[in-house]
Amino acid sequence: MRHLLGYAIRRFGWMLLTLWIVYTVSFVLMRSVPGNPFSSERTVPPAIERQLRARYNLDAPPIRQYFDYAIGIVTRGDLGWCLRLEDYSVNQVLAEGFPVSASLAIFGLVFAIALGIPAGVISAVRRGSLADLSMMTAAVLGIAVPNFVLASIVILLFVFMLPLFPAAGWGTLAQIVLPAFCLGAPVAAYIARLTRAGMLEVLSREHVRTAYAKGLSNRAVILKHVLPGAMLPVVSYLGPATAGVLTGSLVLEKIFAIPGMGSHFINAALQRDYTLAMGMVLTYTVLLFLMNSIVDISYAVIDPRVKLQ
């Protein structure tokens, strides 16, 4: 337990350093691309643009902006006002969009795990059977078909032909099912393949033969002696998978009209909304860091030979 605390402290230190680097790089990149938040097809009168710049502290020298903004974030947790979404602060946009995107991501992941792991286990145990073949074919399809295609298909099937779910919107459980399915499908497919490969690898190890020689039932051997070891590659995949699910929800949020963060991310970058883009980047950095730390810890929990560094 003590080394877990040490690990958490070290990880936190690394996260701060990473955040600072990400902040700096994003700051420089955002300002070095052509255009600014106020450039649009209709030219803003110079006087107004000057006032706008003054209001958002954009008339200060860049190095001043760099520190002023950073101090605001560190001391007040204030990411500033959105430059392009009027009367919205970045914190407000995050507070509204994040829970939505996060719950979509969680549903997608839960769905992916609940479907992928059993599929992988059954495929491995009944290797070469029809079940194995059909599930692995489905997995290849799940990985290959882009989620907007999948989304169109499930909308056709389950909204129009078989009206089980609403086509779009957010707020009820029924509205989450289809987008979560589309979001989780490729992840489920990866998990199924990783689980299957992991199971087959562990099944060929000698300690599994020992377990059978002890007279354990097939079920006990699979669940207690094979599955945990087979989960290690799946666990390490879950870190990047979470990131993928969080950022990959953009298209699905558009298709299913979900008020998540995904569209803000893209719009902020396209419209040079410096503050909103920074808010998004930093939020995702923290999320990724958290996920990877959780993955590392779970790794060490599953495999006692792994020491947390």
Next chain:
Amino acid sequence: MTEPNPSAPLLSVRDLHVSFQTDDGLIEAVRGVSFDLARGETLGIVGESGSGKSVTNLALMGVIPTPPGRIDQGKANFDGHDLLAMSQSRLMAIRGRRIGMIFQDPMTALNPLMTIGQQLTEVTRRHLGLSPTAADRRAAEMLEMVGISSPGERLGDYPHEFSGGMRQRVMIAMALSCEPDILIADEPTTALDVTIQAQILELLAELQQRRGTSIILVTHDLGVVAGVCDRVLVMYAGRVVEQATVGDLFAAHRHPYTLGLLQSLPRLDRDQSTRLDAIAGQPPDMARIPSGCSFRPRCPVAMERCETDSPPLRELGPGHASACWHDDAAAAKRAAANADSPSEADR
């Protein structure tokens, strides 16, 4: 041989055939092996890698992966029931309970993700229905019996926290925790240091004396055989080529392969500068076993007949059998030699 009914063997294997489907074609790993195991006896099975000695035992335990493996025919009568014809569920009740098994490499034979306490209690809880606390107590007892100090504390340790020899002790504790009638030890010392080997063999011998467990000891080390076995099967290319008591094996062996094995042993009383007399040639490619006697291509005394006919395992005397067409000639020669040196014949 102190059991009430010593005439009935505890385990009686008859004409066991096991094959594997591989990319090279069908491999007949075991081709008609028969043997008996008496109560309290230690039976050694000796042979080169690929001679079928391990496969024989895996088949008895029902842990041959099928496919690619297949038990083609044979019977293994254990306590009135055929192990090979038994349903998986009945076999499960015997595995680990009445027949325990330990494997060659203790580094890989234990589950690295479970504490040894979990792995030890798993057996007794399943077979003896012990409660978690009783199973823990039993596990600690077993660890103490195999010579692991402060066993109670070590139950929570993982296999990687033990040395190789200690892990093999854990394996032995696990295999013996339900007091099985038979312990199958598949090259239990091969992966260990020489000094540890001796300790493990001593431990096995001691535990056997205390409990009267029958042991099948698979090994390629004749030194191990001489130390602990009562009787020996010599296997070659999936067949038993000679079967003898340990005394006969070293003093009155009949088969040229057994002779070759004995001659290839390093000896202290020989000139250290000479090379060991290895058996010429390679073990046969099991996908293309030679016709006739499978040892023929490497046999120094092969005759014409060996090319066409496979020699059967023939009884030569009480507890001694050999599969060689030379038996008569060899026996005659040995008789003559023994007559010359009576002191040797007395042994």
